[in-house]
Amino acid sequence: MHFDYSTKVNDLLGRVRSFMEDYVYPNESLYEEQLNNQTSRFEQVPPIIEELKQKAKKEELWNLFLPEATYGAGLTNLEYAPLCEEMGRSLIGPEVFNCNAPDTGNMEVLARFGSDAQKEQWLIPLLNGEIRSCFSMTEPDVASSDATNIEARIERDGDEYVLNGRKWWSSGAGDPRCKVAIFMGKTNPDAPRHKQQSMILVPLDTPGVKINRMLPVFGYDHAPHGHAEIDFENVRVPADHIILGEGRGFEIAQGRLGPGRIHHCMRLIGAAERALDDLCKRVQTRVAFHKPLAEQGVVREWIANSRIEIEQARLLTLKAAYMMDTVGNKEAKSEIAMIKVVAPQMALNVIDRAIQAHGGAGVSDDFTLAAQWANSRTLRLADGPDEVHRRQIAKLELSKHQ
Amino acid sequence: MHFDYSTKVNDLLGRVRSFMEDYVYPNESLYEEQLNNQTSRFEQVPPIIEELKQKAKKEELWNLFLPEATYGAGLTNLEYAPLCEEMGRSLIGPEVFNCNAPDTGNMEVLARFGSDAQKEQWLIPLLNGEIRSCFSMTEPDVASSDATNIEARIERDGDEYVLNGRKWWSSGAGDPRCKVAIFMGKTNPDAPRHKQQSMILVPLDTPGVKINRMLPVFGYDHAPHGHAEIDFENVRVPADHIILGEGRGFEIAQGRLGPGRIHHCMRLIGAAERALDDLCKRVQTRVAFHKPLAEQGVVREWIANSRIEIEQARLLTLKAAYMMDTVGNKEAKSEIAMIKVVAPQMALNVIDRAIQAHGGAGVSDDFTLAAQWANSRTLRLADGPDEVHRRQIAKLELSKHQ
Amino acid sequence: MHFDYSTKVNDLLGRVRSFMEDYVYPNESLYEEQLNNQTSRFEQVPPIIEELKQKAKKEELWNLFLPEATYGAGLTNLEYAPLCEEMGRSLIGPEVFNCNAPDTGNMEVLARFGSDAQKEQWLIPLLNGEIRSCFSMTEPDVASSDATNIEARIERDGDEYVLNGRKWWSSGAGDPRCKVAIFMGKTNPDAPRHKQQSMILVPLDTPGVKINRMLPVFGYDHAPHGHAEIDFENVRVPADHIILGEGRGFEIAQGRLGPGRIHHCMRLIGAAERALDDLCKRVQTRVAFHKPLAEQGVVREWIANSRIEIEQARLLTLKAAYMMDTVGNKEAKSEIAMIKVVAPQMALNVIDRAIQAHGGAGVSDDFTLAAQWANSRTLRLADGPDEVHRRQIAKLELSKHQ
Amino acid sequence: MHFDYSTKVNDLLGRVRSFMEDYVYPNESLYEEQLNNQTSRFEQVPPIIEELKQKAKKEELWNLFLPEATYGAGLTNLEYAPLCEEMGRSLIGPEVFNCNAPDTGNMEVLARFGSDAQKEQWLIPLLNGEIRSCFSMTEPDVASSDATNIEARIERDGDEYVLNGRKWWSSGAGDPRCKVAIFMGKTNPDAPRHKQQSMILVPLDTPGVKINRMLPVFGYDHAPHGHAEIDFENVRVPADHIILGEGRGFEIAQGRLGPGRIHHCMRLIGAAERALDDLCKRVQTRVAFHKPLAEQGVVREWIANSRIEIEQARLLTLKAAYMMDTVGNKEAKSEIAMIKVVAPQMALNVIDRAIQAHGGAGVSDDFTLAAQWANSRTLRLADGPDEVHRRQIAKLELSKHQ
Numbered sequence A, B, C, D: 001m002h003f004d005y006s007t008k009v010n011d012l013l014g015r016v017r018s019f020m021e022d023y024v025y026p027n028e029s030l031y032e033e034q035l036n037n038q039t040s041r042f043e044q045v046p047p048i049i050e051e052l053k054q055k056a057k058k059e060e061l062w063n064l065f066l067p068e069a070t071y072g073a074g075l076t077n078l079e080y081a082p083l084c085e086e087m088g089r090s091l092i093g094p095e096v097f098n099c100n101a102p103d104t105g106n107m108e109v110l111a112r113f114g115s116d117a118q119k120e121q122w123l124i125p126l127l128n129g130e131i132r133s134c135f136s137m138t139e140p141d142v143a144s145s146d147a148t149n150i151e152a153r154i155e156r157d158g159d160e161y162v163l164n165g166r167k168w169w170s171s172g173a174g175d176p177r178c179k180v181a182i183f184m185g186k187t188n189p190d191a192p193r194h195k196q197q198s199m200i201l202v203p204l205d206t207p208g209v210k211i212n213r214m215l216p217v218f219g220y221d222h223a224p225h226g227h228a229e230i231d232f233e234n235v236r237v238p239a240d241h242i243i244l245g246e247g248r249g250f251e252i253a254q255g256r257l258g259p260g261r262i263h264h265c266m267r268l269i270g271a272a273e274r275a276l277d278d279l280c281k282r283v284q285t286r287v288a289f290h291k292p293l294a295e296q297g298v299v300r301e302w303i304a305n306s307r308i309e310i311e312q313a314r315l316l317t318l319k320a321a322y323m324m325d326t327v328g329n330k331e332a333k334s335e336i337a338m339i340k341v342v343a344p345q346m347a348l349n350v351i352d353r354a355i356q357a358h359g360g361a362g363v364s365d366d367f368t369l370a371a372q373w374a375n376s377r378t379l380r381l382a383d384g385p386d387e388v389h390r391r392q393i394a395k396l397e398l399s400k401h402q
Helices: A007-037 A047-058 A077-087 A103-113 A116-127 A249-283 A297-326 A333-358 A369-378 A386-399 B007-037 B047-058 B077-087 B103-113 B116-127 B249-283 B297-326 B333-358 B369-378 B386-399 C007-037 C047-058 C077-087 C103-113 C116-127 C249-283 C297-326 C333-358 C369-378 C386-399 D007-037 D047-058 D077-087 D103-113 D116-127 D249-283 D297-326 D333-358 D369-378 D386-399
Strands: A132-136 A153-157 A160-171 A178-186 A197-203 A209-214 A227-238 B132-136 B153-157 B160-171 B178-186 B197-203 B209-214 B227-238 C132-136 C153-157 C160-171 C178-186 C197-203 C209-214 C227-238 D132-136 D153-157 D160-171 D178-186 D197-203 D209-214 D227-238
Touching: A007 A047, A007 A077, A077 A249, A077 A297, A103 A116, A103 A132, A103 A249, A116 A132, A116 A178, A132 A160, A132 A227, A153 A178, A160 A178, A160 A197, A178 A249, A197 A227, A197 A249, A249 A297, A249 A333, A249 A369, A249 D386, A297 A333, A297 C297, A297 D297, A297 D333, A297 D386, A333 A369, A333 A386, A333 D297, A386 D249, A386 D297, B007 B047, B007 B077, B077 B249, B077 B297, B103 B116, B103 B132, B103 B249, B116 B132, B116 B178, B132 B160, B132 B227, B153 B178, B160 B178, B160 B197, B178 B249, B197 B227, B197 B249, B249 B297, B249 B333, B249 B369, B249 C386, B297 B333, B297 C297, B297 C333, B297 C386, B297 D297, B333 B369, B333 B386, B333 C297, B386 C249, B386 C297, C007 C047, C007 C077, C077 C249, C077 C297, C103 C116, C103 C132, C103 C249, C116 C132, C116 C178, C132 C160, C132 C227, C153 C178, C160 C178, C160 C197, C178 C249, C197 C227, C197 C249, C249 C297, C249 C333, C249 C369, C297 C333, C333 C369, C333 C386, D007 D047, D007 D077, D077 D249, D077 D297, D103 D116, D103 D132, D103 D178, D103 D249, D116 D132, D116 D178, D132 D160, D132 D227, D153 D178, D160 D178, D160 D197, D178 D249, D197 D227, D197 D249, D249 D297, D249 D333, D249 D369, D297 D333, D333 D369, D333 D386
Parallel strands: A132 A178, B132 B178, C132 C178, D132 D178
Antiparallel strands: A153 A160, A160 A227, A178 A197, A209 A227, B153 B160, B160 B227, B178 B197, B209 B227, C153 C160, C160 C227, C178 C197, C209 C227, D153 D160, D160 D227, D178 D197, D209 D227
């Protein structure tokens, strides 16, 4: 057991950190400005993001998330963790390095389970950052925390599948670059519960795909990315667009969600670190009741508790990553569930304290605190609500004592 | 000691409740729709709001907040509490009854401390719901939680005062109906700390008043009301626009903030009650893992804890109101500070649980939960952050044992 | 609605408070000393307690808990609340006023449901403070939080009932003055679930009653009172010792537990108030890092939060008492459940902060803090664990929305 | 970075675990029984403990705590951590392996800073488990959380030092095997604050050393070990009993407290693990409301949260140990402070949940839960209260942003 990053990781980390400092943070407000000045928040993309992507690609800080060396950087989860954390400090960071959800998860699915044709058509442009993608699983009409509830239908009709269903929280579907969805639905409603669902690729320009509306998150539209509610009405796609085959949906979801969850956690740690930085800076420059806020005991308690919570969450994330690398996602499922519970709440705690220390500035857009808070809050729901993860942890724990 | 509302209150409560059910809730989405379809979110007001105001006025559910019978309904704080709570269940509720902040606080100031001319010019149209007003106290450049930090200047020059300073969180200033600000600043920088500040009325069309920007709250613009950052540059107003006289700013703030704070708390209780209603309804209609969410023990714990927290917060609010009515705001200052700490956090807890139970729907705008959460969060800062109120409570407590 | 105690209550409160200050607090350490110097902690009673009882009786501060004016003081629950709170500030307080559990609950049962003979034999000496009693319900072998699990048997045999079963947490059974138990067990195992159990009076000197051991509570033996594990082996009592009749056990338990629970809560509020007093005094006399602890912001936060939690718990307790008085225990069941959840946790919070402020002194017996903490902790379990009360609250809440 | 224990550690861990299972757990109740049957709880030692010590010594599971290979096992802190955790599962575990506080800390002081004569006289018998020792630092009359407050005097008089002062929480001083104290006091009251104090060895049979009383901890006497209040009145010890020299007290304390704190944390993790085991077993065997407690969602949440908190605390402890081993105690001071805040609270949380799940059994002595709770609670105070550690963490954090 030891706790130091390898030389390789430290080198990459230094490079990502420099890139963030040199290019990402300084352009956050330009990004906002370009977005706010567009005629439509969803039909255009702020040009700065594509400039930054080119720069990151050139510096070979690109696709770092993908463990498969054929397509990506070939880093282990443990190696990627500190890099991902660093990117997560900025809400525009992950996209700059082509490491943003849900594209990362979709690329993983394609890299691991896609056919050669699927890889050619979708994986390559995604890896190149030329297109984007969304994941259409969750449905408004059922409690999707229990994935067996998913009711959308995928029915075979000759050489095609016919898709029907209403999906929401298809994040990224608002982006004009978003070209394809991975759609989950039932092909085999009479099969055993975990064999009913399949996943299939749906080009977004297929007739019958209709974006009803973009969902806000605590008032944020997250444009141009956005979160779409999409109706799929008699959408026909070629049969070879199915991934792995009928009834494999759960299996793919399982493979997809492990890395997806841990990436979210890494990013949350970065967001929390930045909030703590902001907090520490702010309280040393504001004076109330005759002394800097930094000298208030309560503020110091916030800082100490924040540092403590961040450290613990990071260590647990790193251990989960290590286990995914060494014993596999399945053996690591309790650890993955644990960090998925820990990291969002930790980030919410730290950011909330930073907001409180900033007063009115904290809830506005003068800092990224409020936006990061809203984002973190959704992660107590996305990819499974806390309660489902806790059930899983408890079940595994109880099974040790039966 | 007894715990029942009087017949008078129960009657009023029944009428307010019916009005909410008949007119307010059913028009919330129309309000949003009108707002979203306006060419500008800030330069126009959704027509439905003025229709509802007329209806409420006609039913004599109007200015219920104002204890002075000459101008308002003449209810005590204790009598008003359950009515205010009811209005607070909807974000558009308070305005419908002409009981919305910051106008209520400003009307109280004018009713209690205004000259006859000031009443004529500003109080009457405010009471009639013809105009709106804002309160310009907080400043971006100093920790305004310590009001002695306020740096804006109000300088006498002949028959006029000249105002200079940057203010923010001037809520309501975005509304085209907003015609006047109560501005706080230093007239007497060399006087003892609590005698330096004054308050003065500033018509918003006075030259030199410039709205820099509208501040978002967790992504919400709160249009058309909004929260403005305003620059006051050599703004000249007639000397008789000062309220009470030079150096009386703190005294007025004290008088203004007591009722203002408790009104916020009453509304938060209403918001929490509605969130708990939403929660209870939702969990009885969604099934996961073979049973309704309502049968999950964890969900039941949320419900029980929410009911417990709401009850306690309400009782403390009512007691604070009772003390304000019987022994005065000054003697009730510990109780006021206590509810100001309790109510926002209680509302945040309850609403957060409701959000979690709603999944993705909870963070979007399908329910009022996310918007109410954001609103409640600001109330841990507005009118004094929690930490300042706790200091006050502790100081009073310690003084009993010296 | 109003929040002042009546003149009658204020008068009684003043008298109880003076009695506590003049006689109870000054004799707490003498009580401990006498107890520690006895040859047996359980077979003798510190003489000071009987002296204090005589004094309280003489001052007519006696049996204040009993609403029935025939036997007790005839106070309502609401009137008794502040008096009971005051007594609860000292661990020996309640007994001094003949208001200590479980005797109070047992006296209520006898006063409301006992036959004339039962009243004559047991109620009168209990009211006179001549004997004590215990309540034998909970069993070590089943989860007694679900009272239908109780397995002890009460079988009719001619003019007698024969009792068999193991009971524990028969509090007070260690005391040499304890002469009778109210025993709960099944007379009708085949009846509907809530008609199976009965309650019967068992003189403790009946053959077959055997105290196995006294149970400690976090290291405290609570001598001479104590908490007994008792075996009942073929214990024969006359048939007329049954209370109300066969199958009425649940009905009696229901009647007994409402007041019992609220009395516990009142006492806990007193315990918390005293802890807060101790805290406020201590921190003004100890200096660390160049200033009194009272000037540390974190300590001030403890004080403020303690005051806030106490106020809210007291108001909820008073409201529950008011409802018991006005609409009855059954209608007040949600309120009773709520305070039963709130008060112990509140007391634990406040006392824990006081302990922390006292350092090592806090966990020792230099103050009553540690002992009160342990006592409060048992009240998250006794008379139903928190979780069962929350279930009840949630069930009632959900039923409003079905 | 990796997260597996070495083969060496796994081997030792297996042996310690087997020893615990074979000899320690099965003898816990015998230990209690022997203690309770002694004529004096403090003047005798339950014989089983010495038997177990001989067995552990023979199996070379002895002095594992001491990194110095000359005297102890020569394990790093990181290697010792999982072993110490295992021992901490039983309250009698650490002593069995000669790894119990405060002897471990005292042995470290002597091994690192003692003279040859001091080692010969005290270290060797301590390492052999022949004698025990105590640490006399804390004083009842001052807030000892700020060690500069320590007021005891150590004055040179010829070839001797004369000691005066009242100390308390001299843990272990109740044990008849306890032969020596390390005493802290001021030799140089006029020196700079951190050079005023010295440490000196005091044989407990020196005239003038008087144990006033043994302090209980939440009702526990912790006999025969115990926590003594000791008066030192004109106690004369030879001048060569001073450790390192005059004015070095703080320096030694610093060196002593790092390892001492982390050992406490390791043991707390073990205590928490055992409580979680107890909890998981209990809830699978008790039925309430028609199903095992283990199927209640709230209970599952307790289990999940317990597992999450334990994992995080363990990782942070291991990282702190790693840093102590690699960069030294001084560089690791933030990490040491963090675990010292985290581990006791974590243990309290986990144990409290286990208590709640056990009902009345949880607060009694049927399980070790209540005793472990009380022990854990003192560790939020011992070796520095949480608040002092948080101050330290915040100070280091703020210094990064100055």
